[in-house]
Structure formats: C-alpha cells, structure tokens
Amino acid sequence: YAASEKRAVTSFVVPTEDAAKALVARIRGGAALEAVAREAGFTASASEARDREGMAGATSFAFAQNVFKAAQGGIVDPAQGTLGWYVARVDKVERT
DSSP states (O other), X not given: OOOOEXXXXXXXXXXXXXXXXXHHHXXXXXXXXHHHHHHTTOOOEEOOXXXXXXXXXXXXXXXXXXXXXXXXXXXXXXXXXXXXXXXXXXXXXXXX
16 A cells, blocks of 8 residues: 545636735735635635646646645745646645
C-alpha cells in the first residue's frame, strides 16, 4: 500500500498574472481570501479534496503542483489554468 494525499482548496480565477499576484499579496498580508475575492468582483468557491491528478484534471498541472507544495492553511502561488490565473488557499490536507 502506498501513501496518498488529497487536498481541498478555496479558490477563484482572475484574468491576468499581475492581478493574481496583487491579490495573493493582499491575502498573505492578512486579508481574508473570500473578502479579497468579493472586493475584486469574484466569487471564491471551495472544492472537494482531490489527489494531485484529480486537481490537475479539474484545474491545471501547474496549479496542482503549487497546491501540493503549499502547507495546510497556506496561500498557493498563482498558477495559470485554462480559465485564467488561480488564487487559492489550501483548506485541508488528507493523508492516508
């Protein structure tokens, strides 16, 4: 049996890398992710826990890589997906 890991995130997508970096900086500075999303005109949504492959299939490979590098409660480095740039927080890490 091999160890496995799943992660649940709350995220929203913005159109540009610069916008994603600016919003991540505000969140890392202490603002709540949901409040920052709302103020910028976006809606943050929580996802179910997914393994790395499931996360990559639902978003992008780069985003999944960044999610699995971040600690629980951490803000994920922005990554590009098909819809834009993801801004996210790791809500839960499930290790089996």
